[in-house]
Amino acid sequence: MVTAEFLRSLAADVAAGRPVELSFDDFPCFAAKALEGRAHVTPAALAEISAGLTPADACVFERAAKAIDEGDLAWIGFKYVYDASAACENVDNEVTKKYGDVGSGCGDSFVFFCNDAKEIVCGREHSPRDIFQMKDATRGPAMHAEQFDGLTWLAVALFDKVRVWLLGASDASAEVAALAHHVGFDVVAVDYDPAYISEERFPNARRVLLGGGNFDELSRIAANPSDYACVLTRGHMFDPEACVWSIRNNLHYIGMMGCKGKNDTVHDLVLSKGGTEEGWERIKRPIGLKFGAKTPAELAIAIVAELVDERYKQNYSEAARAKHDSNLGR
Known part of the structure; x- marks a missing residue:
């Protein structure tokens, strides 16, 4: 499991604008075995997300480190966009609960924090639909990861398995x-x-x-x-x-x-x-x-x-x- 010390170091690097490279050891949701059967995401997605991190994302890693210290039921999650137009343009249909007239808040992949109390920490633009899907990370994730076109969601737990x-x-x-x-x-x-x-x-x-x-x-x-x-x-x-x-x-x-x-x-x-x-x-x-x-x-x-x-x-x-x-x- 990823450690609080590592996350604080990562937050410092991201805040300072230094390049970082997230690994499969720390974020195994991107490893090939974990992605078997997921058509829209490959292990290369982790490198894409690493390269796209900005100082705005440091708050996510800082909050995640605190959650580990406190023994919180919490997750670091990832929004991965494989088709930016579809991610932003798709809308709710007659079956789903209405979350507004837009899909994703932006066409970018990003990292976020969520805990079981449904607290969200995210340094990027996001829509009500994004919030719904970020909270869904607490399912481990996620019941609705593949629900909407153009993007998918992944997460890693910040607590040990039973x-x-x-x-x-x-x-x-x-x-x-x-x-x-x-x-x-x-x-x-x-x-x-x-x-x-x-x-x-x-x-x-x-x-x-x-x-x-x-x-x-x-x-x-x-x-x-x-x-x-x-x-x-x-x-x-x-x-x-x-x-x-x-x-x-x-x-x-x-x-x-x-x-x-x-x-x-x-x-x-x-x-x-x-x-x-x-x-x-x-x-x-x-x-x-x-x-x-x-x-x-x-x-x-x-x-x-x-x-x-x-x-x-x-x-x-x-x-x-x-x-x-x-x-x-x-």
Whole structure:
């Protein structure tokens, strides 16, 4: 993730009119992999935006640095114009909310800041339509990035991804890893068997291979209280060890797959291995939202849906969630 120190240095260079070159490491939304399927933007767009920065843009990087210092839910976003005439001339149609008689406020690409409170910082001319689309960056982005002709929108988060520990390399775990990565979690998969915790099965996860043919070495690994854990060991063989580790690390969310009869057995084993009754009650059993999922792929949808819901509740206040649900008619 981009650092506050780097952003302040960048702001100073931009304010002084010194040339800067933004990198894919700091702004990965422009990397080739992130742009797969986006017809109107290529990695070369980042160089174009770098070359077009002016002292007016320094305020964006300064505000972004402050947001990182404060632990704010915030984003640096980019408006990328590939057809200036179309960007300025397109108008709202009968379906969309009306944002005035003009499209984009200018035919230039630019950088902007937005946070979850919908604060916008932008040093360039922009229209009401632009403001609507800049605020849309808070969706991660963005539901409406490709809505209007001539321009598109990209963004990078200024906060860390939530880390999810997949304890066990079962088939369900492999399916969860793919979906969890796709919706923006930092995924770590753990198992003792290299045949199961392979790169082929977990291509987008950090893989931790335990020694000894069991989960005993799991106790040597540290996790953060803000992390999530999904207990998905193959055949439930090492669910007790995974639960005890999750409880001892006081993880924010712990979920375990399994039926009531198996869970009663795991309960007794968890307590015998040093877990507490209070910790056991914190474990979501069974893991995942309930909608009839049976296969590993279906179970992964149920599990990741629950992870998304938990992340949403963790990141947003009750008042913000109520407003969001009201806007959606829920």
